[in-house]
Amino acid sequence: EAEDVAQETFVRIWRHASGWRQGHARFDTWVHRVALNLCYDRLRRRREWVTDELPEAADEAPLPDAGDEGRRVQQALLRIAPRQREAIVLVYYQEMSNIEAAGAMQVSVDALESLLARGRRSLQAMLIGDGDD
Template identity: 40%
Template sequence: MTPTDEQLMTAIATGDQRAFATLVTRHLPRAYAIARRFFAQRADAEDIAQEAFTRVWTHAAVWQPGRAQFTTWLQRIVVNLCLDDLRRHKHRAEQDIDSLLEELLDPTADTAGAVAQAREAAEIQRVVQRLPEKQRMAVLLCYFDEHSNPQAAALMGIHSKALEGLLGRAREQLRRWLPKSLSPRHEEKQR
C-alpha cells in the first residue's frame, strides 16, 4: 500500500529519510514546474525546488495534517521562495529571451511555425515578468499553472476577491503591453 503524503510527513517529522526521499520523488517535478514559471534559467528553478524540500525537511514537525493538504503547503513554500528570490535579485525580472527561445524550440523541429510559436511564448513570458509581483503571481498560478481562483488565492494568502482584482489589473496591463497579434484571444476562463 502506497503511503499518503500525510503519512510520509509524519514519518519525516521523526527523521525518516526514506519517507523524505519518497515524498521528494513524488512532488519534486511539480515544485520545479511551479518555480520554472517564475524563472527563465533552469538552474534558478532547480535551486528553488531544492530549497523548498529543504524547508519541508526542516519544518516537517510543524506541518499540521488536516489544516492544509501537503501539496497546497508545498506550493505555498515554492511560491514564497520564488517571490523572495525575485525581490533579492531584481535583475532576473528581465529574462534572457534568447535562452528561453532556445529552450522552447524543439531541436528536431526547424519549421517557421515552431520558431514563431517560440517567439510568441517568449514575448508573453517577457511581458508577464514586467507585471508587479502579486499580479505576476496571480497570472502564473491561474493561467500558466491552471489553479482555480480559490486555490490561487489560498496559495497567495489573500481573499478570492483580492485575487480577482489582481487578475483584472494584470489583464489590463497585458492588453496594453502585448502586440495586437499576441493579445488574449478569449475571455477569462470561468472558475
C-alpha cells in the same frame, strides 16, 4: 538558483512537515507557498556583485512550443506588476483554481480576482500596443 530553491524547498518540507495541518491548507498549496517564500527571500537578498568573470550566457533559442505569440506574451508578463504576474501564472499556467491560488498567495479570493483582472487588462494593453509596430 532554481535548483537551489527546489532543493531547499524539500529540505524545509522535510524539517517542518509536522507544521502542516491537514484541513488547514492543501499539501500542494503549502509546498508552493514554501517555494514561493524561498524565491522571495532570494530576491530580497540579491545584490549586484562586481566580478571580472562574465556570467554564463542565457540560451536565446526559443522554446520548442513558443512561437512569436508565446514570446510576446512572455515578454508582456515580465512587464506587469509582480503580484499580478504571480496570480496569472498560478491560475493560467499552473492551472490552480482561484481558491487554491488565493491560498498560495495568502490573499482572499476577491483580492486574487482583482489581481487577475488588472493583470489581464495590463497584458491586453501591452499586447495590443506591441501589435501596432
